[in-house]
Amino acid sequence: MDIIHDNDADLSVLNGKTVAVIGYGAQGRAQALCMRDSGVNVIIGVRPGKSFDAATQDGFQVMTVAEASAAADIIHILLPDENHGAVYENEIKPNLAAGKTLCCSHGFAYVFKTIVPPADVDVIMVAPKGPGTEVRRVFEEGFGCPGLIAVWQNPSGNARNVALGMAKAEGLTRGGVLECTMQQETYEDLFGEQNVLCGGLVDLMKYGFETLIEAGYPAEMAYFECVHEAKLIVDIIYNKGIQAMNGVISNTAEFGEYYNGPQILGPEVKDKMKESLKRIESGEFARVWLAEAAAGAPNLKAKREALGEHPVEIVGAKIRSLFERK
Ligand code: NDP
Ligand code: MG
Numbered sequence: 001m002d003i004i005h006d007n008d009a010d011l012s013v014l015n016g017k018t019v020a021v022i023g024y025g026a027q028g029r030a031q032a033l034c035m036r037d038s039g040v041n042v043i044i045g046v047r048p049g050k051s052f053d054a055a056t057q058d059g060f061q062v063m064t065v066a067e068a069s070a071a072a073d074i075i076h077i078l079l080p081d082e083n084h085g086a087v088y089e090n091e092i093k094p095n096l097a098a099g100k101t102l103c104c105s106h107g108f109a110y111v112f113k114t115i116v117p118p119a120d121v122d123v124i125m126v127a128p129k130g131p132g133t134e135v136r137r138v139f140e141e142g143f144g145c146p147g148l149i150a151v152w153q154n155p156s157g158n159a160r161n162v163a164l165g166m167a168k169a170e171g172l173t174r175g176g177v178l179e180c181t182m183q184q185e186t187y188e189d190l191f192g193e194q195n196v197l198c199g200g201l202v203d204l205m206k207y208g209f210e211t212l213i214e215a216g217y218p219a220e221m222a223y224f225e226c227v228h229e230a231k232l233i234v235d236i237i238y239n240k241g242i243q244a245m246n247g248v249i250s251n252t253a254e255f256g257e258y259y260n261g262p263q264i265l266g267p268e269v270k271d272k273m274k275e276s277l278k279r280i281e282s283g284e285f286a287r288v289w290l291a292e293a294a295a296g297a298p299n300l301k302a303k304r305e306a307l308g309e310h311p312v313e314i315v316g317a318k319i320r321s322l323f324e325r326k
Pocket of ligand 2: 189190193
């Protein structure tokens, strides 16, 4: 894949355009602040409440979602994915007109059809590959978080240039941008978070922690071994790769990796991952999640609450407070 950098993108495509950032949460705030710092005319559309107050505090012109959508050329929807459909139907769709652009940072709503856009608007994705706090932090350092862009539909013929201009305004082309399809981004993003990053990693940590404490080992030490130290390992992999990480751990640890890793996570795990990918690509996961969200997310809330009572969280809070830099 080609990597797109600053020189390949032109900010001037946004001259005279108004970008409405819809939602002012993790991504909305970070992306809006970066675009504003790059000279883009940004307004915010959000409902009354915490986010509304935060955007006002940050000096933005803040309106309802409907008003911001009506006033904007580019409507960048940064709401929780499960809310895109309803907010789009009620507040955004009535304020669309030919020639406007819909933008998102995750293709979920388009790929799983909670938004079915009219044919005469451009639809693009500009997706930083990092949490909002990271997007903003790296931008303030004068660099940029890497990101992805995609074009879903392009009646104007200019959709890709607008996506690149926005990516540049957010600093993403400084970090490097990959161009993909919205299906690729959506399926890969869901796969990664369900199998490796969130689902996967969290379960691995919890199983390790539980195994040690059930065998009578001190919980504090189990927390260090199975949770705390993961950051140290991942940081080295992030900066230098897996082999370099193996180069700084002991030979004993490296031999243990080869000896025991496949006994814990054998090929059957990969078979299960293939099934997970099928559930994502077929839309089964999206159906389950959207039904859960529509019912008020009872299972999500119950799991959230149960996790708060798990010893890994209780011991973790204690350990982190002991080792906090005062
Ligand atoms: P957050 O939950 O942090 O923020 C959501 C925002 O939407 C809040 O400002 C919230 O306001 C507002 N909102 C929610 N419902 C409504 C509504 N009905 N009407 C008006 N405003 C509403 O979401 P994220 O920033 O995490 O995610 C936004 C998008 O970015 C998603 O598509 C996500 O997939 C994508 N993304 C997220 C990444 C991440 O790391 N978090 C990374 C890359 C992409 P209120 O305070 O009123 O609830
Ligand atoms: Mg993700």
